[in-house]
Amino acid sequence: MTDLLFRNDAYQRDAEGRVVQVTEDGNLVLDRSLFYPTSGGQPGDAGLIRWDGGEATIATTVKGQGTQVVLVPDAESDRPAPGTAVQQRIDWERRYGHMRVHTALHLLSVVIPLPVSGGSIGAEKGRLDFNMETPPEDKLALQDALNALIARDLPVAEDWITDEELAANPGLVKTMSVAPPMGAGRVRLVRIGEGADQIDLQPCGGTHVARTGEIGKIRLGKIEKKGALNRRVYLHLDP
Numbered sequence: 001m002t003d004l005l006f007r008n009d010a011y012q013r014d015a016e017g018r019v020v021q022v023t024e025d026g027n028l029v030l031d032r033s034l035f036y037p038t039s040g041g042q043p044g045d046a047g048l049i050r051w052d053g054g055e056a057t058i059a060t061t062v063k064g065q066g067t068q069v070v071l072v073p074d075a076e077s078d079r080p081a082p083g084t085a086v087q088q089r090i091d092w093e094r095r096y097g098h099m100r101v102h103t104a105l106h107l108l109s110v111v112i113p114l115p116v117s118g119g120s121i122g123a124e125k126g127r128l129d130f131n132m133e134t135p136p137e138d139k140l141a142l143q144d145a146l147n148a149l150i151a152r153d154l155p156v157a158e159d160w161i162t163d164e165e166l167a168a169n170p171g172l173v174k175t176m177s178v179a180p181p182m183g184a185g186r187v188r189l190v191r192i193g194e195g196a197d198q199i200d201l202q203p204c205g206g207t208h209v210a211r212t213g214e215i216g217k218i219r220l221g222k223i224e225k226k227g228a229l230n231r232r233v234y235l236h237l238d239p
Contacts, residue, residue, distance in 0.1 A: 097123030153213035
């Protein structure tokens with residue numbers, strides 16, 4: 001079991017930890033992890049760990065058994081022995097890009113209120129696949145609506161419900177291709193806005209910015225036809 005530090009504070013960049021396992025593949029399991037593991041379309045974090053006498057570059061992070069988080073060092077890095085105390089440091093610029101894009105994709109599902117069949121998150125761009133028979137008539141209008149939501153600087157927070165409550169409210173689930181993070185008895189919901197200004201609430205285990213204004217301006221990219229009832233919509237962070 002790994003203590004998920006990224007869940008407590010997505011903005012934390014450094015933390016101590018201890019190696020509890022080195023896998024047969026040379027990957028590392030820590031007792032507590034700042035590193036987010038690949039899931040839900042969001043890539044695993046990269047970064048660095050240091051210990052007395054060595055360091056390892058973390059190329060990516062994946063899920064292990066149960067709630068274990070597994071850090072994958074690059075091939076050239078040393079491996080600390082089990083029991084070693086380490087200092088973790090994530091690649092913050094990459095993580096923050098993921099946070100901004102991920103939150104922007106939640107807003108994209110608000111301005112395009114259609115079932116989502118897939119998605120992908122990068123540090124500078126992302127995309128959602130929608131059950132969309134015909135393309136949008138006015139992509140610029142969608143882009144303007146998305147940027148207007150961002151500019152409202154709405155708070156982004158979390159709520160928790162039980163597995164049973166989610167099963168009784170299937171309308172909360174927008175993404176058909178990714179199962180909600182269930183099985184632990186409770187499910188994390190990401191809420192955008194609050195009270196009368198709430199505009200979105202959906203299950204999600206990823207990392208997000210604290211306010212929509214942090215996303216910055218968004219540019220909608222190409223819209224690709226991926227099937228008779230599917231279209232892929234790209235968005236880009238606008239420098």
